Amino acid sequence: xxxxxxxxxxxxxxxxxxxxxxxxxxxxxxxxxxxxxxxxxxxxxxxxxxxxxxxxxxxxxxxxxxxxxxxxxxxxxxxxxxxxxxxxxxxxxxxxxxxxxxxxxxxxxxxxxxxxxxxxxxxxxxxxxx
Numbered sequence: 001x002x003x004x005x006x007x008x009x010x011x012x013x014x015x016x017x018x019x020x021x022x023x024x025x026x027x028x029x030x031x032x033x034x035x036x037x038x039x040x041x042x043x044x045x046x047x048x049x050x051x052x053x054x055x056x057x058x059x060x061x062x063x064x065x066x067x068x069x070x071x072x073x074x075x076x077x078x079x080x081x082x083x084x085x086x087x088x089x090x091x092x093x094x095x096x097x098x099x100x101x102x103x104x105x106x107x108x109x110x111x112x113x114x115x116x117x118x119x120x121x122x123x124x125x126x127x128x129x130x
Contacts, residue, residue, distance in 0.1 A: 002014060002015065002016060002018070002019050002022070003016065004016070004019060030110065033110065034113075034114070034117070037114055037117075038117075041053065041057065041118070041121070044056055044057070054118075054122070057118055061111055061114055061115060061118070062115055064111065065105075065108055065111040065112065065115065068108055068111075069105060069106070069108055072106055072107075072108070073099075073103070073104070073106060074094055074099060076106060077093070077094065077099040077102065078090055078091075078093075078094050078099075081093045081094070081099070
């Protein structure tokens, strides 16, 4: 309901009344999510070692991200195109592959960030412990 952001659907009446709440929740919940993910990753590393922990994170973070994105991104782009231009142009937009020029992780961005953090962990983890 805010004029801020690039949402494909916006109601006719927009307001900035709750914009501060979005910032407040993001400032709190995303760092908490990352800290919890870090604690669980440290637990996995301590209990099982690097290889098994990496395998666990792959199947629980990377695979859901990739599968979810493959399903959600074309669907969201199709629905946005239908809303903006109609059914026939939307079908052409999807079937031609033009929608891939707008590739974005959508609401799966937090998993993308987590994957990047895990890849940085791999670079810093001593090779002797892998």
